Amino acid sequence: MSAPTPWGAWLEEYDTASYQLSRKAGWDAFVNAAPRPRFEVLTRAEMRALDEDTLADYNEARRVWNANPPTIKTQQLTRAFQVLEQVMASGRRDGDKLRGSAVVDAEPGLGKTTIATRFAREVHRRGYRRHGPFTDDGSQRLPVAFVPLAAGVTLKGLNQQILKFYDHPAAERANNRTQLTSLAVDCVTTCATRLVVIDDLHFIDFRHKNGIEVSNHLKSLANALPVTFLYVGVNLMAKRFFDEGMDGEQAVYAQMSRRATRCPVTPFSIDNDAGARAWTDLLSTLERHLILADGEPGMLVAQAKELHRRTQGRIASLTNLIDRAAYLAIASGTESINAEILESALTDNAAHRLAGTA
Ligand SMILES: Nc1ncnc2c1ncn2[C@@H]1O[C@H](COP(=O)(O)OP(=O)(O)OP(=O)(O)O)[C@@H](O)[C@H]1O
Ligand SMILES: [Mg+2]
Known part of the structure; x- marks a missing residue:
């Protein structure tokens, strides 16, 4: 077997963890897990220079990374x-x-x-x-x-x-x-x-x-x-x-x-200034986390209202939506979460139903 690529090696160490929190061994592993180290965002040109396997590893590593934002101090x-x-x-x-x-x-x-x-x-x-x-x-x-x-x-x-x-x-x-x-x-x-x-x-x-x-x-x-x-x-x-x-x-x-x-615990509300600020703070933390070649600062904040409508300010629906949008941004080569990508990303059933009535 050939030596792993840098992202293959990262995945060996930091791939999706399956903690069983209901057992002491799983709980202990969760408590002691070191945070995943971030890796550099490659430009489109740098990505083009990678061979097929290396690119596949890079994409898989960032899918894992993107799907695991740190716990945010909301x-x-x-x-x-x-x-x-x-x-x-x-x-x-x-x-x-x-x-x-x-x-x-x-x-x-x-x-x-x-x-x-x-x-x-x-x-x-x-x-x-x-x-x-x-x-x-x-x-x-x-x-x-x-x-x-x-x-x-x-x-x-x-x-x-x-x-x-x-x-x-x-x-x-x-x-x-x-x-x-x-x-x-x-x-x-x-x-x-x-x-x-x-x-x-x-x-x-x-x-x-x-x-x-x-x-x-x-x-x-x-x-x-x-x-x-x-x-x-x-x-x-x-x-x-x-x-x-x-x-x-x-x-x-x-x-x-x-x-x-x-x-x-309440959902985020954007009806007042303080609430709207808390929502954009959350979005800006989440967008800074993502590894996408054209992931500009502000790409989620710019869609704050639409994101709120789609998720009713519920963090679980929001993180699901962003996981999926980030996945689509990589798969489609868009490398950013724009309005179009967001539109094709799916929310959970409840969020979808309620967004339809908003
Ligand atoms: N503070 C946070 N920072 C980042 N992500 C969060 C935070 N809180 C919740 N999430 C995201 O929302 C998802 C759902 O959160 P969690 O499971 O804690 O909700 P819950 O209220 O227990 O849901 P349920 O009612 O289904 O049990 C998490 O998997 C995570 O992606
Ligand atoms: Mg729960």
């Missing part, structure tokens, strides 16, 4: 981090006292999981820096556990998912609820976990028997464990997460409402 993310830091302040209470929890609650595609995983990554790194990779009794320290839920999750499923994160051999075997709970408590305590992130909490139906069971169990875990819980989900307020599915006066007794601090 206002939404910065505000959410401030709320989460405040909630974590009570996490320093001694272990006999109850900690508060935080809830990132918003509509789909607004960056909830990104906020939670990036915040948790910082907590993890901070924990390592301060206390090192091992606990006092020599166990692996895992400051954060990340537990994504699946549809129709049951109490047993939740406990299993927690055990799976810790790679506990009993995750599949143990059947008994009490046993699963005490194993979960064991894992969290042994690994000195401080923050447990439960993602996609909307999969719990708080009005259904199974859901109420899971919700009660989460409360008892919060009582039993010296950790802060960070819950993430879609429209949890409307789904009665805070009042535990109870109606009217009964809701007064819902403990979750007193224990949890809600952290909303």
Whole structure:
């Protein structure tokens, strides 16, 4: 085999990563991943001088690069981090006292999981820096556990998912609820976990028997464990997460409402100056990231209104649209994202439907 081209070598190291965040090994890899190094943008003439294979490697490397912008410190993310830091302040209470929890609650595609995983990554790194990779009794320290839920999750499923994160051999075997709970408590305590992130909490139906069971169990875990819980989900307020599915006066007794601090995440709005500025700042960060031969500064900012119409100011729809537009810019040889390319790039179903009515 011939030696790899410079971009072939880059791809060997930095190709699309498949982290399994729901397992400690995958989470650890995510936390410790070095950022991809940027490479130089070639001019059209320089691209023409490359042989076929080298050009193919260069194009593939920039597709990977373009599809992976860094996490941007949007206002939404910065505000959410401030709320989460405040909630974590009570996490320093001694272990006999109850900690508060935080809830990132918003509509789909607004960056909830990104906020939670990036915040948790910082907590993890901070924990390592301060206390090192091992606990006092020599166990692996895992400051954060990340537990994504699946549809129709049951109490047993939740406990299993927690055990799976810790790679506990009993995750599949143990059947008994009490046993699963005490194993979960064991894992969290042994690994000195401080923050447990439960993602996609909307999969719990708080009005259904199974859901109420899971919700009660989460409360008892919060009582039993010296950790802060960070819950993430879609429209949890409307789904009665805070009042535990109870109606009217009964809701007064819902403990979750007193224990949890809600952290909303909103779409970008361009109706006022500050909002419009935040949107163009986001676009200018994203356009600076792209590696395209004719990718001029301002190419996305110039289309700020149209991009907002197509995506309704939702970051997930926006990054999808830009990924695809950048792909088309390379494939078509346009090497820039102009209005035409943008028009042929597809958005997700919801964004497409809503753009049609705007
Ligand atoms: N701060 C950010 N910087 C850059 N890209 C972001 C940021 N936040 C979100 N994104 C982009 O939006 C996509 C969707 O974000 P994320 O998965 O966090 O949203 P979500 O609200 O959890 O969505 P869902 O409701 O589907 O669970 C991400 O894959 C990423 O491309
Ligand atoms: Mg999510």
